[in-house]
Amino acid sequence: MIPSWTEWKRYPKAARGENIEAPIGPGIYEVRYRSSGALFAFGAVDNLALALSVLQVAPKSLTSWFARREAAPPDLDYRTCATATKADAKTAAERMIGRRETYLSGAA
Template sequence: MVQSWSAWKRFPDAQAGGVVEAPIGPGVYEVRHTMTGRVVAFGSANNVANAISELKVNGGVSAFARLFGKQPLVSRVNDLEYRTYATASRAEAKTAARSLKSLRQSAWRRRLDHGMAARHAG
């Protein structure tokens, strides 16, 4: 069976009663900024739904928390969307995450190489 990414879904606002729609099992997740496409979280987890739910995404934290705690990913949850990639095991999730990360890095290198070549040609 060929696995693939889920469709992109809006990141839920827990304060408004939103819930994560993701596998309650192993897999890979990716969270990105809706307008820019900038990836703000990516990883593998034993329970994808919990991993996404536990991400620190709200910008409304105290100054004390900002000094000593984990920084929020973005200022507004509404600016995020996520997708998931279910796997059969945690080991498979880790392997898939490494592979997907490697593919992304290769694509960025090619894009940068093409951009540099275009600059030098012009």
């Protein structure tokens, strides 16, 4: 069976009580900036839900002598691709990376 990607979903914000919708199993995840579509994170993991939940998306706080302000977290989208095993996820991720490199080099 060929794994397929889910639709892009808005990355949840904990302050609003939103939740991640992802399988509790092996697969690949991709996170991108909503505004530009640039890649934020990508990986092949044992547990998609856990990997997305611990992803560091909150920026570090900015402190100064006069005030302490928290910067807003980036606006992100995510999608997942479930696989049967982590080995299958790694293989699929390597193929995707190879295809992306070929495309960006102009050979495609």
